[in-house]
Amino acid sequence: MKSVWSAMLLCISGMVVAQTPVYLDDTQPIEDRVEDALARMTLEEKVALCHAQSKFSSPGVPRLGLPENWMTDGPHGIRPEVAWDEWYQAGWTNDSCMAFPALTCLAATWNPDMALLYGKSIGEEARYRNKNVLLGPGVNIYRTPLNGRNFEYMGEDPYLASEMVVPYIEGVQACGVAACVKHFALNNQECDRHRVDVDLSDRALYEIYLPAFKAAVQRGKTWAIMGSYNLYKGQHCCHNQILLNRILRDEWGFDGVVVSDWGGVYNTREAAYNGLDMEFGTGTDGLSVSASDAYNHYYLAQPFLNEVKAGNIPESVLDGKVRNILRLMFRTTMNRNRPYGSFKNPAHAEAARQIAAEGIVLLQNRDRVLPIRLDKTRKILVVGENAIKMMTVGGGSSSLKARYEISPLDGLRARVGDAAEVIYARGYVGNTDGSYNGVVSKVDLSESRSADELLDEAVSLARDADYVIFVGGLNKNSRQDCEGKDRESYGLPYNQDRVIEALARVNRRTVVVLVSGNSVAMPWADRVPAIVEGWYCGSEAGNALASVLVGDVNPSGKLPFTMCERLEDYHAHALNDPLVYPGVGYKQFYKDDIFVGYRWSDLQKSNKPLFCFGHGLSYTTFEYSRVTLDRKQMTAADTLRVRVTVKNTGRRAGAEVVQLYVSDAESSLPRPLKELKGFEKVMLQPGESREVEFLLDCTSLSYFDDTKHEWVAEPGRFEVLVGASSGDIRSKAGFELR
Numbered sequence: 001m002k003s004v005w006s007a008m009l010l011c012i013s014g015m016v017v018a019q020t021p022v023y024l025d026d027t028q029p030i031e032d033r034v035e036d037a038l039a040r041m042t043l044e045e046k047v048a049l050c051h052a053q054s055k056f057s058s059p060g061v062p063r064l065g066l067p068e069n070w071m072t073d074g075p076h077g078i079r080p081e082v083a084w085d086e087w088y089q090a091g092w093t094n095d096s097c098m099a100f101p102a103l104t105c106l107a108a109t110w111n112p113d114m115a116l117l118y119g120k121s122i123g124e125e126a127r128y129r130n131k132n133v134l135l136g137p138g139v140n141i142y143r144t145p146l147n148g149r150n151f152e153y154m155g156e157d158p159y160l161a162s163e164m165v166v167p168y169i170e171g172v173q174a175c176g177v178a179a180c181v182k183h184f185a186l187n188n189q190e191c192d193r194h195r196v197d198v199d200l201s202d203r204a205l206y207e208i209y210l211p212a213f214k215a216a217v218q219r220g221k222t223w224a225i226m227g228s229y230n231l232y233k234g235q236h237c238c239h240n241q242i243l244l245n246r247i248l249r250d251e252w253g254f255d256g257v258v259v260s261d262w263g264g265v266y267n268t269r270e271a272a273y274n275g276l277d278m279e280f281g282t283g284t285d286g287l288s289v290s291a292s293d294a295y296n297h298y299y300l301a302q303p304f305l306n307e308v309k310a311g312n313i314p315e316s317v318l319d320g321k322v323r324n325i326l327r328l329m330f331r332t333t334m335n336r337n338r339p340y341g342s343f344k345n346p347a348h349a350e351a352a353r354q355i356a357a358e359g360i361v362l363l364q365n366r367d368r369v370l371p372i373r374l375d376k377t378r379k380i381l382v383v384g385e386n387a388i389k390m391m392t393v394g395g396g397s398s399s400l401k402a403r404y405e406i407s408p409l410d411g412l413r414a415r416v417g418d419a420a421e422v423i424y425a426r427g428y429v430g431n432t433d434g435s436y437n438g439v440v441s442k443v444d445l446s447e448s449r450s451a452d453e454l455l456d457e458a459v460s461l462a463r464d465a466d467y468v469i470f471v472g473g474l475n476k477n478s479r480q481d482c483e484g485k486d487r488e489s490y491g492l493p494y495n496q497d498r499v500i501e502a503l504a505r506v507n508r509r510t511v512v513v514l515v516s517g518n519s520v521a522m523p524w525a526d527r528v529p530a531i532v533e534g535w536y537c538g539s540e541a542g543n544a545l546a547s548v549l550v551g552d553v554n555p556s557g558k559l560p561f562t563m564c565e566r567l568e569d570y571h572a573h574a575l576n577d578p579l580v581y582p583g584v585g586y587k588q589f590y591k592d593d594i595f596v597g598y599r600w601s602d603l604q605k606s607n608k609p610l611f612c613f614g615h616g617l618s619y620t621t622f623e624y625s626r627v628t629l630d631r632k633q634m635t636a637a638d639t640l641r642v643r644v645t646v647k648n649t650g651r652r653a654g655a656e657v658v659q660l661y662v663s664d665a666e667s668s669l670p671r672p673l674k675e676l677k678g679f680e681k682v683m684l685q686p687g688e689s690r691e692v693e694f695l696l697d698c699t700s701l702s703y704f705d706d707t708k709h710e711w712v713a714e715p716g717r718f719e720v721l722v723g724a725s726s727g728d729i730r731s732k733a734g735f736e737l738r
């Protein structure tokens with residue numbers, strides 16, 4: 001390798017001057033540059049790269065001009081600056097970001113172009129703010145609706161999450177910012193998240209919980225991955241031999257950085273040997289007493305250096321980590337060709353609004369009560385705390401300091417303007433606390449009236465309104481959609497059911513808008529004509545919601561998870577076994593195995609979901625042709641072409657998500673009745689038809705065979721099912737794998 005340690009010592013007028021190192025320039029392969037930099041570093045400098053120096057940064061190598069690494073949450077916007085050693089705000093006035101919709105909403109767009117737009121927009125904000133690692137996106141699977149962090153993830157289906165995570169990563173990394181996909185792996189609940197030890201079959205691991213991470217690594221080429229807090233087979237996931245060494249590095253060939261979750265490291269040797277590269281957030285004695293050398297107490301700091309110096313851990317182990325970290329730096333901070341990024345960019349507001357509007361799901365629309373007909377409307381009553389509560393503040397590490405947040409009430413008022421009167425009644429009081437880590441909500445939610453008084457007010461106003469828009473759901477307070485704890489029950493909190501029922505009794509045009517990242521019980525579903533899943537939509541929430549309610553936007557979102565009627569309709573709860581959820585003595589076994597979400601509800605004769613995976617209505621209607629296949633038989637080497645024509649049979653332009661599921665009719669192992677293996681969102685003008693084509697190869701037909709430890713496509717009969725949701729299959733066709 002050519003050494004360009006050319007700037008060594010230079011004699012100028014008799015003086016010896018140390019010059020700035022000149023690295024191999026960026027026309028040289030990254031691997032050569034990594035080796036070049038590594039060769040110049042001392043042992044101490046190498047170890048310093050492997051752990052934090054502040055809450056969100058790790059040191060570079062100042063002597064060699066290698067910059068620091070700066071991380072930021074993620075995944076819905078760029079976190080405000082915090083003090084060096086604390087979680088509270090640093091008090092900057094230039095760090096208010098664009099809040100993008102929560103990832104459940106992004107997943108509900110079923111549109112990879114939206115994921116690319118999202119990634120690019122948030123990547124530009126991260127880049128502008130001088131962050132080189134974005135802590136997100138998250139792709140843990142929706143296994144139980146009680147998981148407090150589901151709103152940060154992409155739903156229950158491994159294929160959907162895979163298709164959506166890849167473009168998100170590509171968008172972020174095009175900005176010269178690393179995506180850090182989290183939380184690897186099996187962090188599917190917040191309850192006991194630091195201690196729960198998860199076990200499950202290899203089949204469930206590979207078929208359900210790993211595919212989105214694998215896609216992130218192999219197709220998205222993510223530059224970083226975050227280890228999760230929980231344990232897997234007795235070992236913490238931040239230094240887990242099976243997950244990090246065997247699967248991530250050996251099987252998938254990951255060449256990026258493994259970052260610990262904040263405080264997820266417990267042991268120097270395991271961290272050294274089991275695949276972790278960078279340690280963050282560890283609470284050490286030094287740290288809690290704010291010793292100046294707190295970060296030196298980290299497992300991958302002085303204790304690691306001591307072990308290497310004593311010869312107990314070979315230097316090659318350290319070099320492996322440093323190579324990964326240098327690679328990250330050459331891909332980001334040391335890449336002088338990376339774009340500059342932008343902040344306060346109107347294009348980001350437009351992106352946030354567009355993603356939100358595409359993700360909002362029209363769950364039910366009896367008698368076509370929506371869209372609101374403004375020409376025939378005098379008065380709209382908006383009821384509910386979530387119509388005014390700021391949802392960008394709270395929820396844990398994804399909490400934001402947004403430049404602005406349009407509430408549903410303000411959004412609707414702005415859109416309706418003088419066309420009708422929009423009045424508001426609180427209806428109920430939920431959680432009036434609107435602050436998080438020093439970011440204080442600008443909305444005063446204090447209320448002195450009793451629950452009955454609030455209800456009476458709402459009901460009496462409802463009698464005389466043309467429409468009642470109830471905006472409720474969950475919020476970002478603890479034990480709702482919030483990191484750290486799971487929800488305590490499936491029902492809506494704060495007696496909202498009572499309010500909805502009362503409103504529906506007096507106004508037959510009562511529309512329920514759920515603001516949440518999780519499914520909830522809806523005992524009133526058959527008594528209200530319309531239900532909308534409005535998600536947490538970020539800065540542009542109110543504008544996006546209003547555009548759907550009045551029909552400027554024809555809804556096209558589809559559910560990324562199943563909405564069951566009762567908690568026990570979810571497999572993790574159906575078994576009524578605490579070992580399955582939430583664990584017994586911190587041990588957990590996923591007896592629900594591969595039958596998660598629709599894979600479980602498809603097998604049930606009764607208790608069908610209230611709203612199926614993939615469900616979402618439009619203001620227009622779509623007709624599907626018969627599905628055709630280009631062959632009736634295929635071999636493992638062949639590709640099957642599946643074609644279907646979709647026609648917009650209504651009077652409005654609209655987009656339909658055409659979904660393709662595969663069913664294995666004969667199999668030696670139990671398999672789900674069907675599994676999503678393709679989808680495409682098509683925009684159609686009234687009367688327009690479009691042929692959609694899917695290509696399937698045998699990877700779409702395979703299951704993971706535990707005993708062979710490989711994917712197997714078993715010869716036999718298969719069916720292709722095409723439809724508008726997992727519960728609305730419009731056409732099927734069979735073929736044989738030989």
Ligand code: BGC
Pocket residue numbers: 073074135182261262397
């Ligand atoms: C969360 C991570 C987050 C980190 C830094 C942890 O508590 O689990 O998702 O990125 O904090 O804020």
